[in-house]
Amino acid sequence: MYKVLRFFITRVNFFSFLILEIIAIALIINNNPYQSSAYFNSSNTYIARMLYLSNQLREYLNLRDINKELSEENTKLRYLLRKYSEQTNLIYSPKDSTMITKYTFIPAKVINTSTSNFHNYITINKGMADSVKPGMAVINTLGVVGKVKSCSEHFATISSMLHKEIMVSSKHKKSGNVCTVKWDGKDPFTASLLYLPRHILLQKGDTILTSGYNAVFPEGEPIGTVSYFDVKPYESFYQAEIKYFVDFYSLNYVYVIKNKFLSEQDSLETNTKNILK
Amino acid sequence: MKPLEIINAIFQFIIFLVLQIFWARYFVFYDVAFCFVYLTFILTLPVSMPIPLYLLFSFITAMFIDMAYDMIGVHIAATVLTAYLRSYIIAFLTPLGGYPDNMQPTIQSNGFQWFATYVFILTTLHHAALFFLEAFGFSHIGWTLAKIFCSALFTSFIITAIQYIFFTPFRTSGRKR
Numbered sequence: 001m002y003k004v005l006r007f008f009i010t011r012v013n014f015f016s017f018l019i020l021e022i023i024a025i026a027l028i029i030n031n032n033p034y035q036s037s038a039y040f041n042s043s044n045t046y047i048a049r050m051l052y053l054s055n056q057l058r059e060y061l062n063l064r065d066i067n068k069e070l071s072e073e074n075t076k077l078r079y080l081l082r083k084y085s086e087q088t089n090l091i092y093s094p095k096d097s098t099m100i101t102k103y104t105f106i107p108a109k110v111i112n113t114s115t116s117n118f119h120n121y122i123t124i125n126k127g128m129a130d131s132v133k134p135g136m137a138v139i140n141t142l143g144v145v146g147k148v149k150s151c152s153e154h155f156a157t158i159s160s161m162l163h164k165e166i167m168v169s170s171k172h173k174k175s176g177n178v179c180t181v182k183w184d185g186k187d188p189f190t191a192s193l194l195y196l197p198r199h200i201l202l203q204k205g206d207t208i209l210t211s212g213y214n215a216v217f218p219e220g221e222p223i224g225t226v227s228y229f230d231v232k233p234y235e236s237f238y239q240a241e242i243k244y245f246v247d248f249y250s251l252n253y254v255y256v257i258k259n260k261f262l263s264e265q266d267s268l269e270t271n272t273k274n275i276l277k
Numbered sequence: 278m279k280p281l282e283i284i285n286a287i288f289q290f291i292i293f294l295v296l297q298i299f300w301a302r303y304f305v306f307y308d309v310a311f312c313f314v315y316l317t318f319i320l321t322l323p324v325s326m327p328i329p330l331y332l333l334f335s336f337i338t339a340m341f342i343d344m345a346y347d348m349i350g351v352h353i354a355a356t357v358l359t360a361y362l363r364s365y366i367i368a369f370l371t372p373l374g375g376y377p378d379n380m381q382p383t384i385q386s387n388g389f390q391w392f393a394t395y396v397f398i399l400t401t402l403h404h405a406a407l408f409f410l411e412a413f414g415f416s417h418i419g420w421t422l423a424k425i426f427c428s429a430l431f432t433s434f435i436i437t438a439i440q441y442i443f444f445t446p447f448r449t450s451g452r453k454r
Contacts, residue, residue: 016329017361020336024357027350028410 103218106130106256113160115188115248120162122146124254127154135216137257143222143245144168144210145254156256161223162188162248169214170223173207175200181208181223181242188248190227193240198231200238208242215265218257282323290338293318298345301435309420310427313403315342317436319360320399321383324367335360348411355406359399366398384440396436401429 008015108130112123126132128151138145138158146160159166161183168181170193179196193208206226212219222245229240259265297315304312319335326334339356343349367382370391377386384392404425412421 013328013332013361013364016332017357020332020357021354024336024350024354028348028354028413029350 104258104260106132106258108132108156108254108256110251110254111155113248113251115162118164118185120160120188120248121149122158122160122248122251122254124156124158124256125154126256127151127156129153131258132156132256133258135262136259137217137221138254139217139221139257140246140251140254142247143224144217145246145248145251147216148256158254160248161191161244161246167194168217168223169211170208171211172196172200172202173209178211178213179208188244190241190243191224193226193229193242194237196238196240198236198238202226202229202238202240204229215259215262215269218259286318286322286334289318289321290334294338294341297342302345306427306431309424310431311404311424312435313342313400313407313428313432314435314439315339316356316359316396316400316403316432317439319356320363320396320436321381321440323381324364325379328361328364331363332357332360351407351410354410355403358406359403362402363399366395370395370398384437389437389441392440393433393437397429397433400433400436401425404428404432 106126108124108126110122111125112121114120114122122138122145124132124138132148132151134148134150136148138148144161146158146163147166149157149159151157161168161181164183164185166183169178170181171178177196177200180194181191182194183191196202204226208223208226210217210219210221210223224242224244227241227243229238231238293315297313301312301314315338318338322331322334335356336353339352342356343352346352363382367376372387372391380386382392382395387395408421408424408428409415415421
């Protein structure tokens with residue numbers, strides 16, 4: 001016992017140093033979040049390394065099962081890829097942020113179309129179940145397609161732009177002047193442009209857009225380009241023709257546009273008309 | 278230790294603590310050179326002091342510094358290490374003719390050159406322990422080494438200057454050679 005005590009007493013300097021240092025280190029690790037986190041992190045690193053090593057070994061032993069799993073997953077992904085690549089045409093990005101809030105787009109597939117009649121209709125695979133209603137506008141990525149005429153539970157009929165009764169309020173893109181597009185029943189690629197005043201400088205290739213003056217079509221949807229124009233000396237409007245952007249022979253996917261404020265705008269306009277009468 | 282030495286030590290303890298906490302703490306150059314002027318007190322305590330008591334003294338001093346710097350333990354560990362190594366460094370720096378009797382680790386007792394070397398070695402040790410404990414690893418080793426070197430230079434310059442300015446003129450006669 002005496003020897004033990006002597007051992008400590010002769011080395012009292014060193015042991016006092018050791019005790020004080022141990023206290024200091026304990027204080028560091030207990031009180032400083034940075035040091036303690038570093039301590040736990042570095043100790044964790046070794047554990048993580050060990051886990052990684054054992055995982056590698058197991059992986060090597062189970063290669064057959066892993067291969068099988070991967071090929072199964074591949075098949076599944078392939079299927080999904082095909083499925084989604086069919087749907088990618090449906091993705092539409094509206095240019096205007098207000099359009100996003102005001103208009104919602106319902107993607108649909110065209111299942112029937114005609115171009116050779118005076119009144120051409122398109123049938124799509126979305127109906128009342130998908131909240132498609134008569135009067136809604138239909139477009140595709142190129143431009144305006146038509147207006148919903150009637151719908152059943154799962155299908156809808158669209159009066160296409162190749163319909164003699166349909167007139168679309170439109171505007172000349174450069175000048176902003178309002179005009180009307182109407183199909184004259186002959187060529188499925190061209191329509192006549194009505195009521196464009198003669199004082200406007202019109203050129204071939206000028207773009208015609210929807211005006212947004214009725215509640216059906218959003219403003220600025222492309223319709224076509226001017227392909228021919230003439231002005232008679234005694235007329236106040238141009239005689240002009242436009243070429244549709246949309247090819248009605250090869251319609252595939254279209255979007256039905258749902259206007260949130262359609263009924264509001266319509267009722268307001270009819271009320272105003274009634275008052276003026 | 279004589280009673281006068283004890284009073285002197287307590288007086289210096291308070292002075293350097295106040296200096297460190299209220300002045301040297303804000304004295305940082307380019308984020309690398311720190312000034313730990315409280316080491317003056319630790320380094321100039323009489324050699325005749327019993328080592329455990331000396332270690333306890335440095336422990337208490339560093340504890341106050343740690344409280345001020347808000348990093349409990351780091352200064353304590355570094356300062357206690359420095360204090361423990363001091364006797365070895367003094368033995369290592371023994372001049373050719375040996376130390377005079379009643380040697381004090383001050384400029385008056387051992388001259389400027391000895392004191393500067395002594396201070397530089399011990400501050401470097403102290404700062405090495407301090408900054409490596411603060412970083413707690415070797416991930417920013419270049420930055421840590423830069424901090425250690427610059428702070429050691431800066432601190433030893435300040436400590437030597439303080440010794441030179443405030444403690445030389447008095448007891449030149451006390452130097453026995």
